[in-house]
Amino acid sequence: MIKRKLFLSLALASHFVCQTVTATETAKAAPLDLAKAKQTAEQVCAACHGADGNSIIAINPSLAGQFPEYLTKQLANFKSQNGKPAERNNPVMSGMAAPLSDADMKALAVYFSQQKAKPDLTKNKANIALGQKIWRAGDASKGLPACAGCHGAAGAGIPAQFPRLSGQHPEYIEAQLRSFRDNVRTNDANGAMRTIAIRMTEPEIKAVADYAAGLR
Template identity: 70%
Template sequence: MPIFGRTLGHAVFVGLIAFAPAVFAAEGAAKADAKSAPLDMAKAKQTAETVCAACHTADGNSAIAANPKLAGQHPEYLYKQLHDFKAWNGKPAERVNPVMGGMAAPLEEADMKALAAYFAQQKPKLAAVRDRKTAEQGQQIWRAGIAAKGVPACAACHGPAGAGLPVQYPRLQAQHGDYVEAQLKLFRGKGRTNDASGMMQTIALKMTDEEIKAVSDYVQGLR
């Protein structure tokens, strides 16, 4: 019996070894298909018009200052944020937000990529400076940073006109000042920690409320 048990066990083990490559190959093919599958833009448009529109409007030009404008944003950035709002495989979301966490929960990878692409294709609407007086100080910070504190120029990463850099840095041009101010304060207080290498947390930590408001006021009028 022991010999038979070892023989049977050996046979099962050999069978599993032979079967494993086929399983891994199938998983690899499925992932490749998911990456190469065309985006369902019709579904994304429907989701934008029926779900996202309440806070961001259907074309992503949010009329509510507390909610970000999504129109014209880099698709890679939008996808990352949607991905970070969602809890994956039992792990908590990297970007905590009760509202967006609920919105992202039912979305699959393909849905998030299509939504990101949809809003990226929308034309962003420019806006006026929120406060011209404080925006002058904000302009200095945007262009030159705050040397005494080691705060780099915002334009170094986000561009002179706030167009950002695809994949790496988001577009900030004409973004709501209230939203930008709120995010900088979240970064400063570590209420938001999904920035690459903690870069924005480090920068915001060196800024006062007045400096954050000034640069946020300036951002809103960027064009």
């Protein structure tokens, strides 16, 4: 009788574990609601980023073609977590991200990643030589690494690690580099971008931003 009860207990426990694992796997495999994401993009995000993720406002980033992992992280960083301040401080984006669930953020990120990018252009050709030098080789004399080391020679980035910067608005890239330099933006892993940006002069920031805009 004891063995029978023990067997039944183990069987029930095993059944419960299997059900829990199955439910978890089902939740993970649940399809993203891209139709809802498209609606959100058109009704909410479009004003700043364009309905298809191609921003026409230079200070606002274009999101089309960006890696979904990067976009998901940024949206999550704009949200307050467990009563703690958001990792990335932006009153407008914090308000936009607040009502989004994890599934909403992932769906939006995938939606924008699937849109075709309409890249910006280099606006000041006088910046090309300096921008290219910093992008490709950095400046060893002051410990400034090459941008290409993380973002690629053509600015394509590395999926799930470093964002694509090719064709991004130079005004936006400039603003973010200054934010990292001034310790205003602090959601970079291990302070990597802050360590780099603080070594950059204003002309170098402008040159790199302008050069990145023209990369393809």
